[in-house]
Amino acid sequence: MDHHIKLPEGSIEKTTTTLNLGPTHPATHGVFQNILELDGERIVSAEQTVGYIHRAFEKIAERRPLYQITPLTDRLNYCSSPINNMGWHLTCEKLLNVKTPKRVDYLRIIIMELARISDHLICNSVVGVDSGAYTGFLYVMQYRELIYEIYEEICGSRLTTNIGRIGGFERNFTNAAFQKLEQFMAEYPAVLKEFENLFSRNRIFMERTSGSGGISAERALNYGFTGPNLRATGVDYDVRVHTPYSSYEDFDFEIPVGKTGDNYDRFLVRNQEMWQSLRIIEQAYQKIQSFKGADAEVFHADVPEYYLPEKKDVYTKMEALIWHFKIIMGETAIPPGEVYLSVEGGNGELGFYLVSDGGRTPYRLHFRRPCFIYYQAYSELTKGAMLSDAVITMSSLNLIAGEMDA
Amino acid sequence: MSRPVRFNVTPIVADAKDNIALADMPPGYSGEGFFATKLGDVVGLARKNSIWPLPFATSCCGIEFMATMASHYDLARFGAERLGFSPRQCDLLMVMGTIAKKMGPIVKQVYLQMAEPRWVVAVGACACSGGIFDSYSVLQGIDQIVPVDVYVPGCPPRPEAILDGFIRIQDLVGQETLRRRHSEQYKALLGSYGIE
Amino acid sequence: MMCLVSGETYSHIKNIMSLNNETIKARLIEKFGEQVTHFETPYDMLSFEAPKEMNLKVMQFLFDDTELRFRFLTDLTAVHYPDQPVRELAVVYHLHNLVDNIRIRFKVFTDISTPDIFTATQLYSAANWMERETFDFFGVNFVGHPNLKRILNVDEMDYFPMRKEYPMEDQTRRDKDDAMFGR
Numbered sequence: 001m002d003h004h005i006k007l008p009e010g011s012i013e014k015t016t017t018t019l020n021l022g023p024t025h026p027a028t029h030g031v032f033q034n035i036l037e038l039d040g041e042r043i044v045s046a047e048q049t050v051g052y053i054h055r056a057f058e059k060i061a062e063r064r065p066l067y068q069i070t071p072l073t074d075r076l077n078y079c080s081s082p083i084n085n086m087g088w089h090l091t092c093e094k095l096l097n098v099k100t101p102k103r104v105d106y107l108r109i110i111i112m113e114l115a116r117i118s119d120h121l122i123c124n125s126v127v128g129v130d131s132g133a134y135t136g137f138l139y140v141m142q143y144r145e146l147i148y149e150i151y152e153e154i155c156g157s158r159l160t161t162n163i164g165r166i167g168g169f170e171r172n173f174t175n176a177a178f179q180k181l182e183q184f185m186a187e188y189p190a191v192l193k194e195f196e197n198l199f200s201r202n203r204i205f206m207e208r209t210s211g212s213g214g215i216s217a218e219r220a221l222n223y224g225f226t227g228p229n230l231r232a233t234g235v236d237y238d239v240r241v242h243t244p245y246s247s248y249e250d251f252d253f254e255i256p257v258g259k260t261g262d263n264y265d266r267f268l269v270r271n272q273e274m275w276q277s278l279r280i281i282e283q284a285y286q287k288i289q290s291f292k293g294a295d296a297e298v299f300h301a302d303v304p305e306y307y308l309p310e311k312k313d314v315y316t317k318m319e320a321l322i323w324h325f326k327i328i329m330g331e332t333a334i335p336p337g338e339v340y341l342s343v344e345g346g347n348g349e350l351g352f353y354l355v356s357d358g359g360r361t362p363y364r365l366h367f368r369r370p371c372f373i374y375y376q377a378y379s380e381l382t383k384g385a386m387l388s389d390a391v392i393t394m395s396s397l398n399l400i401a402g403e404m405d406a
Numbered sequence: 407m408s409r410p411v412r413f414n415v416t417p418i419v420a421d422a423k424d425n426i427a428l429a430d431m432p433p434g435y436s437g438e439g440f441f442a443t444k445l446g447d448v449v450g451l452a453r454k455n456s457i458w459p460l461p462f463a464t465s466c467c468g469i470e471f472m473a474t475m476a477s478h479y480d481l482a483r484f485g486a487e488r489l490g491f492s493p494r495q496c497d498l499l500m501v502m503g504t505i506a507k508k509m510g511p512i513v514k515q516v517y518l519q520m521a522e523p524r525w526v527v528a529v530g531a532c533a534c535s536g537g538i539f540d541s542y543s544v545l546q547g548i549d550q551i552v553p554v555d556v557y558v559p560g561c562p563p564r565p566e567a568i569l570d571g572f573i574r575i576q577d578l579v580g581q582e583t584l585r586r587r588h589s590e591q592y593k594a595l596l597g598s599y600g601i602e
Numbered sequence: 603m604m605c606l607v608s609g610e611t612y613s614h615i616k617n618i619m620s621l622n623n624e625t626i627k628a629r630l631i632e633k634f635g636e637q638v639t640h641f642e643t644p645y646d647m648l649s650f651e652a653p654k655e656m657n658l659k660v661m662q663f664l665f666d667d668t669e670l671r672f673r674f675l676t677d678l679t680a681v682h683y684p685d686q687p688v689r690e691l692a693v694v695y696h697l698h699n700l701v702d703n704i705r706i707r708f709k710v711f712t713d714i715s716t717p718d719i720f721t722a723t724q725l726y727s728a729a730n731w732m733e734r735e736t737f738d739f740f741g742v743n744f745v746g747h748p749n750l751k752r753i754l755n756v757d758e759m760d761y762f763p764m765r766k767e768y769p770m771e772d773q774t775r776r777d778k779d780d781a782m783f784g785r
Contacts, residue, residue, distance in 0.1 A: 022512070023509060023512055024462060024491070024512060024516060025491065026491040029468075030463075030464065030465070030468070031464050031509060050753060050754065051506070051508055051752075051753055051754035051755060051756075052464070052506055052508050052509045052512070053464050053465055053503070053504055053506050053509065054506050054508065054543045054754040054755060055504055055506065055539045055541060055543060055544050056539070056541035056542060056543045056544070056763065056770070058739070058764060059541060059542070059763060059764055059770050060539065060540075060541055060770060062770070063770055071538060072538075074466075075465065075466055078465060078466035078469055079469060094645055095645075122469070122472075137476070138476055138477050141472070141473065141476035141477065141478065142476070142477060142478060144473070145473065145476075145478045148473075158470070158473075158562075158564065159466055159469055159470055159562050160466055160561065160562060219727075221673065221674055221700075222726055222727045222728065223727045223728050224674070224675055224676070224726070224727075224728030235700075237700055242700075242703055243703070337644050337645065338644050338645075338649070338707075339644065339645045339647075340645075340647060340677070340696055340705070340707065342676070349676065351676060351677055351696070353677060353679060353694070353696070355681055363681075364681045364682075366677070366679040368676060368677040368696070372731060372732075372735070373728055373731070373732065375731075376727065376728070376730050376731045377727070401464065401465060402465045402466065405506075405754055406754075507756055508755070508756045535777070536778075540770070540771050540772075540775075540778060541770050541771065541772070542763055542768075542769075542770065542771065542772045543754075543755060543756075543763075543772075544772075546772070546775050546777055546778065547777070
């Protein structure tokens, strides 16, 4: 025997291979690590390491006044930042007891549903890329660009939007924004239909995704699953319906559910949710067109203590200048209290637990992040699966590293 | 106060027949049936138009990179058609997104696994300097651990900005002397990062 | 629309919504007496407190009871109150009854020198990583947790960063000085 070769303990007796699906890997969209024990191609166990992009949002939030936290929330689930922004502003509005007018709610719904479409597009097309079909991704990215242009018309930014104010929006939607929205509503259904045709009954895709990565409804609920991953298992829990916020109760839409919770069901649920989002956008657009006269110009609630005024007013009007100064310097009174509010993010229930002690910054802000909570179940989802299924499961769960690590 | 225009003041006139703008030849001496130039220029021209990038996408800038790679802002027309995820095969390490302290050793290891000549572009404010995250867990810029060639600011930078950074890298690649990597200055630079 | 959990039907919910904050409070007091205290309803969410040894008993009661049915753990986190001696760390559980659509908030307080709390992982698998995160940030020791180690920060970190005494910025950074960055 060669005495100078030192093998790790137990490595000769070990019958499984350790494979590191490491933080940098084409399959991990975002940085998280899976250490898999493989018996040939079958996965015996999986261990996850996260935290490779931990940016200490909760600690930073304790040092930032309310408006400076909005850019932090952008970077949680960055594929659908407007939903995070709106969720944060809704939390602040709940704490501060601000009621928003209907037009603001409907405009918010349009933006949030566009963000949901944008998020599901990335997830579904990337599931396609991971199973070898690159075309779908390139085709739908064109329409994500159109969604980005709509955001740009309103807030100036494409991806990390920092959109909105406490009580509404920073400016009214321009005509160009509505024109782009109409273009989107006209062109997108055909694109989504074609995307579905490429994948939904495609034999290769179905064989890759059906039957793998499944979970039962009871286990999913115990693991704290929410969002499309939970709805794919058959539980129709959607925060928009359970605890309607921002006037979602005025809209007529369905909640698609799956049966087995496997990768194929998740794909189908997300596709159907995109159709429902389109339905909601169309209804919201009709409702907004029906506002006439002064109502059609409303884009924020009348709460000057908390609403950061438009710059053109700050430069020309005295009251707006004073409120601007007071809000930025943190001299407006934030009541002490604790509030928890959740919105339906792209991945599920995104919750904000805000503890305020009356100061200008939160005393404690905790984000209830759906990705973090359901990624724990990954080892159960992939037990006994093949390695290629593990890759598809990871991408069909829509794991966004920014939301996971916060 | 208006600034003078610095870029694109003498745009390349496209050829009307095939609608393609051709790149200039490097300066050299040409005659009947031959063209003589420096080897460095030819190698640079070949290298810069066929860079294989490694997209080290961690967060939001990664999504803007996906948009850059997609058909609207196509990165492939600059020669970067083939993205590699193995550092052994790539020339350009594009670090896009926040690098936390936990991720730092991994960036360093990926950089070490790349073969010379290698370039690094830091895309986004977080990779350049830590960005908006001045916290205990974020590395304040990847130039703390690897030498960076081009910094692309923005949060996230627009795809046009990422393409601009890529074009600057192409300029660097095209004009690099063939013996630069053996020079004392380069070795001292790597030595300051603890890389042999 | 309500969700269907383990075969339960929701046909009775539409007519009789008998479960509300008052009835939950009454059931809790009936079962636990003076051990459940500090009942508040900030922003319409019932919030109460129990001694830290009782946290599993309370949550098991809320889970098993056929009327209360709080079977979904929405969130588990902690808050640090450095100026409340003996009650510095609060572990906050947000529970959700999906069938009747009611949320409650349940807090246990512990002192910072012996922050031992029983783990909820036997009851809710979701608590696994949430407790690891709480341990990572605040140092709460969850007794009985299968794998209590740091999850988001580097393993070598030797302090608990979310506690109020620690600063947000990395103290070893050289490129940003406090004069320019207004600390």
